[in-house]
Amino acid sequence: MSTALDFDEAEVARLAPGLALALPRTPQRGRVGEVRAASAGSSLELHDFRAYQPGDDLRQMDWNAVARTGELSLRVRQDEVSPRLEVLLDGSRSMALSPRKAGCARELALLATEVGAHQGLSPTLLVCGARPERVQGQVCRSALRAATFDAKDDLHAALARLPPLRPCGLRVVVSDFLFEAPLPVLVSRLAQGAAALFLVQVLDAEDLEPTGGEGARLVDAESGAALEELLTEEVLAAYTRRFAEHQKALGAAAARARAVHLVAPAPQALRVLVAGALRPLFLPEGVA
Amino acid sequence: MSFGFPWGLLALGALVPLVAAYFLRRKQKPVVVSALFLWRTPRPRAEAGPRFERFTREASLLLEMLAVVAAALFLADVRLGEDARMRHLVLVVDGSLSMSARGADGRPVLEKVRAEAARRVEEEKATSVTVLASGTVPRVLAGPEAEPSRALASLESFHALGADHEVAPTLLWAQELAGPGRRVHFLTDAPPAEGVAVPAAVRWTALGAARDNVALVSAWRRDEGSTATVTLRVARFGTGPEETEVRAVARPGPGATEGTERRERVRLPEEGAATLRFTFENAGDVEVSLPPDALPEDGEARLPPAPERRVRVALAEGLDAQARSALERFLAVSPGVERGPGEGALVVGPRGSDARVTVGVGGAVRTFVGPFFAEKGHPLLDDVQLGGVRWAAGAEAPPGRPLMTAGTVVLLSEAEGQVHLNVDLSRSNVQRTPAWPVLLGNLLREVRHAQEGFPRRQLSLGESLVVVTRPGARYTLEGPEGTRPLFGAGTLGLPPAAVPGRYTLERDGEPVDAVEVLPLDARESDLRGRGGGDRPAQAAGSDEDGGAAPGRARWPLLVLLAALLADFYVTRRTEVK
Secondary structure, eight states, X not given: OXXXXXXXHHHXXXXXXXXXXXXXXXXXXXXXXXXXXXXXXXXXXXXXXXXXXXXXXXXXXXXXXXXXHSSOEEEXXXXXXXXXXXXXXXXXXXXXXXXXXXXXXXXHHHHHHHHHHHTTOOEEEEEEXXXXXXXXXXXXXXXXXXXXXXXXXXXXXXXXXXXXXXXXXXXXXXXXXXXXXXXXXXXXXXXXXXXXXXEEEEEOHHHHSOOOOSOSEEEETTTOOEEEOOOOHHHHHHHHHHHHHHHHHHHHHHHHTTOEEEEEETTSOHHHHHHTTTTTTEEETTTO | OEESOGGGGGGGGGHHHHHHHHHHHHTSOOEEESOGGGTSOOOGGXXXXXXXXXXXXXXXXXXXXXXXXXXXXXXXXXXXXXXXOOOEEEEEEXXXXXXXXXXXXXXXXXXXXXXXXXXXXXXXXXXXEEEEXXXXXXXXXXXXXXXXXXXXXXXXXXXXXBOOOOSHHHHHHHHHHHOTTOOEEEEESSOOOTTOOOOTTEEEEEEOOOOOEXXXXXXXXEEETTEEEEEEEEEEESSOOSEXXXXXXXXXXXXXXXXXXXXXXXXXXXXXXXEXXXXXXXXXXXXXXXXXXXXXXXXXXXXXXXXXXXXXXXXXXXXXXXXHHHHHHHHHHOTTEEESOOTTOEEEEETTSOOSEEEOOOSSEEEEOSOEEEOTTOGGGTTOOOTTOOEEEESSOOSSEEEEEXXXXXXXXXXXXXXXXXXXXXSOOGGGSTHHHHHHHHHHHHHHHTSSBOSOSEEETTOOEEEEEOTTXXXXXXXXXXXXXXXXXXXXXXXOOSSOEEEEEEETTEEEEEEEEEOOOHHHHOOTTOOEEEEOOSSOOOSSTTOXXXXXXXXXXXXXXXXXXXXXXXXXXXXXX
């Protein structure tokens, strides 16, 4: 079903070293690691000072400050966490509506895993195809290469086939989110167990602005259901209105689940996407 | 289901391009989209239940096909149930010869009948028609319940040449075919005569006209040797003409090189008939004709040769001299008799022999001068006068059924094809009285009539066909209306021939004998009582009940509109709110 013609691995390799994933500010989820978290913890890096309160660890008492000020001051150190990264790739047929759409989805999933690995996040890749797949570490690249968009159902239905989502620090879902499903329920489920959730919506040019043209028979990429419709201006305008409503609903569901909804137009180059629409996810290294 | 206008079904041909367009449209390249639901108008049942949308094209096709079928049914004037009930019209056409008479305008009555029948079919909006022809034997010309066009076509090829007959049996039969309470249309050339019982359901329409007519009322030919004698009787029915010319043409027979034509003017009496006689030598068929008049058919007759049948007679040994002498005296002067033994010969022998005719006595002989008791009506005793006869008979009765007795003595008996004469000619005078040749003449006549074939060579219309067949052979009768098999052996009485012409008897495919049925019937030739008129049926007919609806059925139109509306509904484009 899918082809990897537009899967530019070299571009991903070029971009990944200069990027870092936006980590969640919520308490760590995962074992103690080497990555400084935004929260206070027990690393050697000083985070702040505060007044001692009964029950605090006396080992963190800054005795020099006590001697200078006579106040019981406590060192607050930066926490060190080792968060997990989970990348979920929608394997439904609509993701391969065009080679560029499929390639863009693969590139984004690969970039997330590469950047995460570079960041020491232990990436896990889940492909929601007709035969669900879950891989970790270096095999993510080869798994993405071999991934096929062949599921005849949407992501919401495919989640039932997937292995259970594990608690993780960061979850990135790459899909077109163009299906009829209770979006709040879906997004809530995707956010479950994740400190941060990014919904990366890959959309083809035809998804964004259908051109109409030939044919009066529209066939759903996944179900195969057909609809007789002449693609007139009025019909295209109606589609645009319904698409906007859908996007609005998706954004609302994402906001309710404290997830971030990012739209990645497939025609745009990966570099442009990273610098533009996906900037909230892929931060330049050093900013994170 | 029936169709008032079956050609309307041609509209079903529109299904072909419709289905073709459907399959052509199916070949259109489909456009694959990521989210079909964004193209569709949201519906309450969109999240569950069947998706009819995917069948839109098929549903549209089915609805359009339904619309085409409904339109075709409307055009074809479909009728179902009560509307489809057959409107059956029963026509009875007089099949008698007078129907061929020409009116003052030269049109035969039968032609007027055809036009009237077509008008009735149209008028009654008949969906099926049964046509009967009345005659001595009624027959079906079309039907039962034939298509109107076929029925009218059968009338076109029908020729009324039958004999005078009673129409009541045909009308009753027609009434049976029409069903209770339905009318029968009888088309003839004369109004019903006074006292004629016409069934109440019969509408009697007379289309004839009174005309003067001159006709042959009988024609008879007899051949003796090479001489043919033709006897004609010509009659005048009406005021004129007072005389006419009779033309007789004899075709050349065996041994003749050319035919003979005779013309004779004959004065026609006001009442009765004039008799003419022509004789021809070595004549073949003789054609007799009168000048054309209102009914030319009854002025023409074709008379084939009609030689008398010959009978072979053999006298057996043992006959006493008196008997032999008396028999030989008769046979010597009797025409058409061959002497000597041979196949089929009539053998006359002494009493006790197995001869066909036995002559002799047994026991004490007694002489009777009367009274004699004879079985009246027996053909052997036709015109046998026994006055002055002295009959000497033996006391022993001959075997068989007595035909003539005197006292207790049986004088003449018949048993299993044998005739026994209980007479002693040496003591009787019967052989010297007229009774003797008459009795023997009757005997020869019966033998002649028992020969294979037709006893008579010429028949007039309405006369029964009598034919004699032998056992063990397969016979057919070939006539102007075709061939039909004959069953039975011996003397068979067949119904009168329906039409004049030559009828040939065939045995195992070989012609045996022929008879000519002449188109002569004095009652049919008399056209003075013919006339026009329309006598409605006395009983109220129910033709209107159960008849076809006056207009086309409207339900196909409603189906057509419903299908179009439904098609519009399933193929409509709606805006999303």
